[in-house]
Amino acid sequence: MVAQFMSLKDAIATCVQNGDTIAMEGFTHLIPHAAGHEIIRQQKRDLTLIRMTPDMIYDQLIGAGCARKLVFSWGGNPGVGSLHRLRDAIENGWPCALEIEEHSHAAMANAYDAGAAGLPCAVFKGYRGAELPRVNPNIKFIECPFTGERLAAVPAIRPDVAVVHAQKANRKGDILFEGIVGVQKEAVLAARKSIITVEEIVDDFTDIPFNAVMLPNWAVTAVVHVPGGAHPSYAQGYYKRDNAFYKAWDTIANDRERFRDWIEQHVMQGGPQDFETRLKAQQTKAEA
Template sequence: MAETSKVTDLASAVAAHVADGMVIAMEGFGHLIPFAAAHEIIRQGRRELTLCRMTPDLLADQLIAADCARGLVASFFASGSAGSLHEVRRRIERSDPRPLEVEEYSHYGMVCRYQAGAARLPFFPLRSYAGSDLPKLNAQIRKVGDPYGGPDVYVVPALRPDVTVVHAQRADRCGNVQMWGILGAQQEAAYAARTVIVTVEEIVDAEVIRSDPNRTVIPGHAVTAVAHCPGGAHPSYSQGYYDRDNAFYREWTPISRDRAAVLAWLSQWVYEVPDREAYLERLGEQRWTGLRVADRPSQPVNYGRRASPVLEHS
């Protein structure tokens, strides 16, 4: 029986699956950050989203500046180690131009929330909040008694996004998604969500996926739509395809200090370009070439197969 293709274009995936008011997770931990998908959400004018993200970085700054998000559920607020998120700070510190609802967790707290959502559990226990001030700041972090007689433990509620969006190196047409390099909570966030959109550097044949199955982080049964989107993680990086654009992260800090400059950047780099291909063309061949990486293949792995047919016993 022929398998159904899940490949579509990014604009169609966002139009079909991302609606105003949704809870949307956009994961990728410094690596494989889904910037192209975020820009398409901005381009389509989605509003009142709750954005969930470990290390929200400048992806959050851009979505919030575009007035797409009313809330942020996150851990560690920073612009990729290059400075503050000034758009986020304006919202939190001065409600400028309007307030931002914020739920802050530790990195592990966010992972535990996704794990609980993926397992369909109501909450997840963890010990790492002992001695922390976060429970005082976030009423969702609570203590419960150990039913087996141990000390009380902190718990965090399950997180079940309406949509999870991730970027990856490759997938086949059935949505089997492979990643390598630094991973974050992509798998947990995908299984926790009702809908999963994946953008990828390459669409490959199923035989490529089957040749190295351990790299399949998100199997096709958990994926709703796959969009071919080369360069979809820029300015973050995609291991084996292109490097992190550190200059971009440094450039963002002075831009984000000035709301007018942020809006001008969104106009030039999001609203005035129809898709990621046009974005990369505007970025310029010289800059893109400077981010290319040399080959460094991993060593082959022999998965083995039966050398002779199974003998039938009478």
């Protein structure tokens, strides 16, 4: 199956269904905020959200009532503090109760690798002396049949949909990432379907940097052109991280009514074009 070029609205409507397991990856960089907002606008419900480092976009999805479960290995507003909507869901069941399954970074990375390889589980050295196995029944220990060594095992991550942001797609639907890439490649290869939002669509890739990762079009379901689609995170070569917004989010998310007002104004009444507009405003402010 070759990647299809779609609008963001059509990509989410086509690929994401209520009750799906969704992985939206990006490690401080290339976080797919625009796609997350479209999921909120379409009021998708009962989602299992997977992400190694859930931060602002998952706080928004949880606060908007999209999630029933979170699988993660660290959660917070980087450099600022807590995710208030995540905490409210866990502690008070608002707007709905949230189940959590916590892992280590190593476990999540290995589980994505296993999913991409079509394996049922990941086996690795880890969790020795750790507390997480006491509260997470999906962490098991097995004995290596060759050495007798005690190893950790976790289920493979096989999402219904992986959603990531990248710098470029060519007109065949191949994808180019560069910079800090996290586990985007593994998430896409592990998933049944994938949505890739990109900064730019080009005829072909030229001057490919040393640290680039490419995904072939046969691994991609939908390609969506959304300039600024990772804002307020950054896209190397296109724009910087909007640190001021991460700080502002702490105040917005700390109050239910303020959060609801923000979602209504900036998400429900917005669209992908708003990301490019906000990005241009940020860049103009920086130049002034």
